Amino acid sequence: MTPGGAEGREVLRFTLNERLQHALLMVSTIVLLITGFSLLFHDLWIGRWLLWLEGGIEGRGLIHRWAAVVLMGVCGYHFLYILFTERGHAQFMHLRPRRQDVRDLIQVIRLNLGRGEERPPFDRFDYRQKFQYYAFFVASATMILSGLALWFATETMTIMPKWMFDLLAVLHGQESVVIFLLLFVWHLYDVHLRPEVFPMDWSWITGRISVRELKERHRAEYERLRRAGRIDGGE
């Protein structure tokens, strides 16, 4: 992690590599959701309209599969990134769920309801961000596996009975709604509408966070960086 000396009061939170991973994930997931929903809601005007935009049922499938290739590429790269790069591995270690996360959640709720004392001193990733990461991990793994089975239907049919095939198709459709909720209801609230960050948390584009915000939202990390002499002064 580079110290935010040059910019004075900002530190780098996400490297360009990480921001690109996020951007590709975002674009591919949005495309997948749109092309997927046009099939899921083919009976409604919105589905018919989207299908028309996407060049009919074949065009839709083509776009959906290419976006899936991008998604799988990003996921595959991400695994290599956390396994084989020092930076990536460190990030992953910060994301490990701890019992403290549950306590933090309870403390924040108490705080919001007026029974609270201090805001918990979050480390690099707080419980919301960890939830987001693992929820998306599970959801995209489900989507990729069921999606591949449906994509390579002819091959899957040799090993799979029809009922399991049907089940995967339903699973793929339902899980997409979960992903939609996770991203468009939860994640977008979290990074746009949350009073603390409104109108947007810019770090996904700039990769930087101000020292003031770091101290507010990730106190433990701030303290750690200060002790390590990586932040000069702070406030």
Place this chain on the structure above:
Amino acid sequence: MATLSGCITVLLLSARAAGVTAKGHSTGLSDRACLRCHGDPALAKAKPGERARTTYVNRAVLARSRHAKVACGECHTRIGKHPHDKHPHEVKLPRAECAACHRREARAYAGSIHGRGLAKADTDVPTCQRCHGGHDIVQVRGPASRIQPLRQARICMECHADTRITARHPDMPNVLLIRAYADSVHGRAMAKSGLAVAPTCTSCHGTHDLKPADDPRSPVHRKNLAETCGRCHQGILAEFRDSVHGTALAQGVPDAPTCTGCHGEHTIAAPADPSSRVAPRNIPRTCGSCHSAEGIVGTYGLASKRGETYAESVHGIAVKFGNVEAANCASCHGFHDVQPSSDPRSRIAKANLPATCGKCHPGAGAKFAEGRVHIEKTKQSAPGVFYVRRFYTWFIGILIVCFLAYMTVEIYGYRRRRKQAGPGPEGEG
């Protein structure tokens, strides 16, 4: 008025005409005598206020006709029964008599819908001449014939597509229905490709003995239709007779489909034509018109919700949005040879499923055939799908509640802190 040229023609023709008369009916008049007056082109002009029915006979046309050697009196049988002082015959001559020679056709005609109309003195019904022509009559199959296959539909439509005539006869078929033939695969084969073997009106409906379609003797009556189509489509007739639809039809099941049930009548189009009722995209609707009709499904104990369960399948969606390769009803069930799944010959019999699915999905084996295809996904029939759906219903519901609850609490806390802190820049707990 006898012109000079007229006289010459009469002279040229008279020898042969007189000869025929000699061996034909005794009319007392030679053809030469008839043509002396009726060969005058001035007769072709109708007098003002009179119906333009001419008594003019074009010698050249007559000479080229099939009846060139038939004497006038053989058709116009009433000639000669009247004294010839002023006019050689009564002024209003009855219709030319064809029955004397064409006895079989006349009998058939008398029993036809047209013949019965004529018996009721209906002036709109076609008589022999209306279709065959008069003095210009030529061999039916000859290239110049009015009712030669390529031209015949036009003759029928002169009346059947004439709304003035159909207005007088409410039981006549709808004009649009009749006109649709022109755009049908049969009509186009005839008009565009010039295929004289393509069916025209009479090929299916009959000729002199033409009957309405609801008459059991009509070749297009439900009972006879398959045989009528099968006169050309022989191989298909054999397949159809053996199918579940064909056997039901033979048993007299009133809702069993015959050819037109799926293919349409005058609108019939080739399966590759997107307008066809049996085009890939339209097949689900065509089959569904019976197999999704509660009355029919209920009456015959057919499997229910065929159309709906297909429509929500990946095949159904693909076909609905214009993919012609995805499976439609006929891809798996067959069409002319359709059989119930309980029949071992059926393409969807358990043993045949791997081969049937394998047409498109070469990997589909016996393992794949274990599951049931387009069933209503209930707890009993598809427990896996049922429980996955149920899980997600709850999961998604709980997720929404949790998210909204968390957001509400967070925004509530933020506002509360802001109020406590007063008009400050940031509400810190």
